[in-house]
Amino acid sequence: MKKLLLFVLGISFCFFLVTISFEYFLRAIPNDFKTKQYHLRKNKENIEVLILGSSHTFVGVDPKYFEKPAFNLAYSSQTLDLDEKLFNRYKNQLTQLKTVIIPVSYFSYVLALEDGTSAHKIKNYNIYYQLYSHTFKIENQLEIAHQSFDKNLADLELFKSNPDFKITIDSTGYINKRYIKSNLDWQESAIHAVNNHSKNMDDNLTKLRMNQNQKSLENIISWCEENQIKVILVSSPTTDAYVKKLNAKQFNYWRMTTHAISKKYQNVIWLNFLENNELFTLDDFQNADHLNENGAEKMSIILNQYL
Template sequence: MRTFLKLFLFFCLPVLVLGCAMEFALRQIPNAYQVKSDYLKAHHNSIKTLLLGSSHILYGVNPEFLTADALNYGHVSQTIDIDYAILRQHVNDLEALETVVLRLSYTTLFEQLKEGDERWRLKDYTLYTDVNLDSNLKDHFEILSVKFKYNLERLYAYYILNQTSEHVNARGWAFKEKDATIENIEDVSMRVAKKHTATSDALYSENYKILENIIKECNESGIKVVLVTMPAYKAYIQHLDPLQLEKTIMAGKLMDSKYKNCIYLNYLDDKRFETSDFLDADHLNSQGAKKFSKIINGILMQ
């Protein structure tokens, strides 16, 4: 038995040490979750506008073009249940908060991160923010949440090539180093629209209630809510399911009419946005984000 234990430790100990070293190294790589969490804590008494949502908000609204002190707390694939968790976690800490800008996209009422293919992103909230989410053991470790090959690529890129995959400014807006419209945007639009079309309404009722709870709780705290459906490329819009789109837009209009602290703005097919303003089928590039941010700022300043 002792011989077996010795052999077991002989083979397992190096793997354990390597795993711990890898976990430590991965956690030292700069990431947007840590940046935004730190900014919120440091500026909790001055932030007047909090931007929540998915990559549409992340890439589409640059707080540098907003008059009031704002933080973009959007992340890739961040769903409305997480928006709600972030707000509940910090609403009492944000002493100056006046407005929450919340994306109401084609997918908002039909998805949750924990139910999708990108569930692994939950580990970023668990590891790098103080947002309370339902999590399991693997969400507390980089090496258990992400494929080994991908983690090796991240380590190589950061420590050998001195590269980072995430670029965010101090107030949370993300940008691409090479910010140019993709050439095959027509084909991409069709594929992305199909990907974003829900296969069922299973999450609709729950997400609708979450949306309403956000607005209600903001109302109780004297906070305005601006629901925004952001601009998208024309070919993307053409391939959206009419019923899913209608349910999304109607939800926004209903909230607008029902709650005095809420307004709904639909810029999905806004003609002010041209092909040159888009990074891809449903995301604005830096030029488009500047244009959109100035439009939103005009609304916020009214």
């Protein structure tokens, strides 16, 4: 019996060591989260403009077109509660910060990351920023538990030949590798995006998210106001196909809430390109609600005028 127990303990210990080693090597693979963290810390004493938010700013606001040193801390599907947590992590380190840019999109108030189709991305905030979401799942705490064993092995093999295969950003945090769908059906793209971005406004979880996200946004703004930092709220332009399919109740809530916040705080200006997208054409978009490189250049040059 004692020998059996020792055997089981030995096997368990070996399994534990292999698992820990596997997790260590998976986390050693460079990715956007680790890379952004490195560049932000490296340049924290020079950054005057911080860009937060979701994919609308991640792909739509390029710091290289700003006259002032800027950094893009946005990620695809990043929600306002995560904006607040990231901002709180770094705000006191950014000693030269003058302006914060925050996207306020049609979906900004009603979503938390774990509520949508991108819930798997929570893992990156948990592991690489130690920022935790509203719900706990073991697969979001470990790289090894996040995808299949075969896929993890494939990632390690690819890492040998291409160490930067997971990095899509430059030193300013802005995306420099885009995956653009050819022969895009604009109507289909709009339907898909609106379905992902719309919520039942009478649902209790949606109401909870609305309160949480508005509070997160106002917490950022209040701190900035106390520290003489300007906040630019940006509602990114989208295609007309996207706008025409938006839910009226959610759309009106978005408009009224953002308008009220922009009037409440003296340090805030709101640039509403969602309703005023005349400066942008279909050639500026990579899909129904995201700007392409040309559109991002145009948007960034416009924003630079307000800095």
